[in-house]
Amino acid sequence: MSSLLTLLFQNQLSGYLLRKFKNSNGWQKLWVVFTNFCLFFYKTHQDDFPLASLPLLGYTVGTPGESDSIHKEYVFKLQFKSHVYYFRAESEYTFERWMEVIKSAASATGRMSLLVPRDPPEMNGN
Template sequence: PFFLFSDMLLYTSKGVTGTNQFKIHGHLPLHGMLVEESENEWSVPHCFTIYSAQKTIVVAASTRLEMGKWMEDLNMAIEMPVKCLLPSPPSGSSDEVSLEQESEEDIHSSRSSLDRQSHHRANTTMHVCWYRNTSVSMTDHSVAVENQLSGYLLRKFKNSNGWQKLWVVFTNFCLFFYKTHQDDYPLASLPLLGYTVSTPVEADGIQKDYVFKLQFKSHVYFFRAENIILIWCAYYTHLGSGKEGH
């Protein structure tokens, strides 16, 4: 993974130990850096070259959109003067959490609220980006901060029959599920990076009104709102979830 700060670019790898930390392999100062698209030179899709005073590296993104996000943010950071001291680079979480074991197991868990709080600490943006091989740009972060929503929804898993009423909070690229609006800690969380939002199709067998569908690969969730206004809110706020998204 790459982490872009206002004065440097870090490149790291995912730790394989129980600490679940990112290991820093090197850093490139932004002062004097030059970024150029280099697909034609290397015959590699979505690749670009980063020239710095220390070294030159060639990197490739998963999509052209992702490449554009990185190049735009890098060029903006290069041109932006550093006006303040930076905090230390992120070290990651000490908890190992499988992001694909979301929600259902947690809903029926008998752990204490404090245990649940600790369980969800690893669902940070950088961990989700790692597991789902995606990026979040500065624009994605800005839009996400502007779009936050909370309220009661009925939730149904892909292969379940019943609907469960939950207090749902959408913030920072993630849905948090509570039994009621008075609870201090969530029962479960669902990071939305990589998910798509749509209305159910006939094959889904959903015979209810005001339902929207969230899907990432084989993970499918259905949510029922009270009225059509909340449906439009769900679609609008999902634009801030970085779904295409460092």
């Protein structure tokens, strides 16, 4: 468990990302904070309260495919079932950092689910 906690605290990241709006070509600039396996979205880095949050449990991260019709650099795609989000980083370095922490979060949440017992222990009256 301590290695998971180390991973949890090592993988904190924040910075501006552009988020693509559904069914439009527009991108919204947001301050994004990654912590505790969750993305938090703020209007600016000075805001105290997030506009929204996105728990990453179950999400996969990758790059957009041809069918996504996104022709920009440094874009990554978050997907869980029918939920799809596109984010654009400002440089190759920041793109790689975001991909790295989100991928490790996805694999860590997968490992954490293995630690949760599937059936509660049975109570015996002894």
